Amino acid sequence: MLIVKKFGGSSVANKERIFNVARRCIEDYKKGHDVVVVLSAMGKTTDELLAKAKEINPNASKREMDMLLTTGEQVSVAMMAMAMQAMDVPAISLNAFQVKMNSSSRHGNARFKRIDSERITNELEARKIVIVTGFQGINKHEDYTTLGRGGSDTTAVALAAALHADKCEIYTDVDGVFTADPRIVPNARKLDEITYDEMLELATSGAKVLHNRSVEMAKKYGVQMVVRSSLNETEGTVVKEVVKMEKMLITGVASDKNTARISVIGVKDKPGTAFKIFHRLAKNNINIDIILQSVGREGTKDISFTVSQDDLQDALRVLEENKESLTIQEIKHNAKVAKVAIVGAGMMSNPGVASQMFEALYNYGININMISTSEIRITVLIDEKDVDRATLAIHEKFALGDV
């Protein structure tokens, strides 16, 4: 069996943890499996490098930023290979140049284009554990790129796809994917299996366990992902195309406080006004989430939408600067809001799910601001202060804690 294992920065933050990871990889190696390990930079290395760079030049080019940051993973993989060698297991570290992890050109947010499997395959055939730098690629100019948030997860999935790995294990500090955040819902249950689509909806709804880009790629190439703990031997959650039928309609609840609502009031009610507003925001790299449009007074309309809190000030500035051309009379915003979403493939064939969710919130006196749905997800926007109560209410309503 060929297994790709990914460990994050905190899993390799010091000597003890490095040897802990080495031991877990060697266990599988000694069972006769081929093992490829993907690592992030050790501990806070990336943050430290960013701080140093900022001291020299707060506006350094992203190309040089990537040149700097990619050293972080290279240190990790070399140290890990040394640790495994200290345990008498042949291991070799490889960076993005050595693997030829070809990516798009966009520094700081590149996408993989093609990954060469030759070098890794040769090293595996020589019965070595292969340790690869996560988070980084090489563009067509032969420059380093980085992948942005969740990058190392994506590296692991991309390698698993290129190598036709049997599974791709993503190690985290939790036991797997839960029906809700266990810090909020004490009886939240760990899921044994979840579909790619459900995982994607959970990830985009605030579940931090996997980044949606890695899940998208896993779905596209049929890579079986496993989310599991680096701290214990628990089996974890398998992410795959079809899961065995559980009796549950709903797979889980997720919430996201990093959201803010903006309302533009009194926009002229004629074709193209909404397009112009969102086009202007998109050109400034501001991602829009939920959108709600309502009729205003006297031939105008009001449009509300949510953005991440990181983008709020940018979005307000862009709207203010273009207030006239966009025919906006007034701009309002509220950062004290949050999203709560339920996700489940079962809801497609069960029309009553939404009303059950709203009933749960009503019973707890929680007001709904906005609603957005996909085939397998229902998201509501509520006051930030109500988030934990809402999560508990919904989790209880759908009895997600029961097996």
Add this chain to the structure above:
Amino acid sequence: MLIVKKFGGSSVANKERIFNVARRCIEDYKKGHDVVVVLSAMGKTTDELLAKAKEINPNASKREMDMLLTTGEQVSVAMMAMAMQAMDVPAISLNAFQVKMNSSSRHGNARFKRIDSERITNELEARKIVIVTGFQGINKHEDYTTLGRGGSDTTAVALAAALHADKCEIYTDVDGVFTADPRIVPNARKLDEITYDEMLELATSGAKVLHNRSVEMAKKYGVQMVVRSSLNETEGTVVKEVVKMEKMLITGVASDKNTARISVIGVKDKPGTAFKIFHRLAKNNINIDIILQSVGREGTKDISFTVSQDDLQDALRVLEENKESLTIQEIKHNAKVAKVAIVGAGMMSNPGVASQMFEALYNYGININMISTSEIRITVLIDEKDVDRATLAIHEKFALGDV
């Protein structure tokens, strides 16, 4: 004019020094020159990485060691590019993969084989300052190598040769090459020019200012080197093939305390015994310097030679282990010795130089242990305690401080 400039680790140890180096490079750039900068790892980075690696595995493979250490220079070059960008000058950093610095396979002590000039030439044509990682290469397996001591100097010379640079400036913390170590000889004089051969002899005799490998390469490819200070604007010393005739016989005095003498006593006086001893030592990577052979008692001979102090214990162990097969009756050693050498192309046609040197030492009551000569160098082995006095005596005898 195309200028390659090399700065060592202490020259880029912190923000202020990085900007100081950036300014010096930009000065030449703004005069219209093409500027290529070679950097070592910042400050003590390499030592810190070595210490970290030792903690994980004291016997880590050299391949992984090189993978780890090469991150040091990559951080330096990225930071330098950012500093230059902060000063509104276009700059780009390149590592050994990007330049294609092809080297031999030997990790920790590789040699350059072929350097690709295409990427650098393209960036120079786009009027960028190009900043290249020193000390590192890529071998035929596409693995990182490092060059060993003096590596970044060698990188600078190799790039200057590949790019047909007009000169290769090596920046240090001294003003250039001196007739003797100014800390020992207060009236030591900075040389304006020196030949490759003289520089080579001085470097191998203990002058720390340039590593002999870089000088050898500069001689081979006719690269004009300049040794100058990163702290001031002094012109420095030019190293080249032919220097304008000065009236001096002797270019300079150098000394080296990192030496030890070993004597093997009572070796059988038959063909091949000396060969066997030095072959055995060479196989254990022990470099021999001065050798002296003398007739012993009753068909035996005594052989004395010097090794660096770092190799002393290894050499003694090897000799002890092979004492019988090498027909050695007794092994003696003395670590309290030092070499003092005078170097000068002029001595070739002046047979009296050696006797003048010996006279100077005799006048100061300094005993000579061993003597070794090349065409342009005379080295004596003396007691370590006499080194500084010997250096002064010789410097004075040849009036090296006078212009």
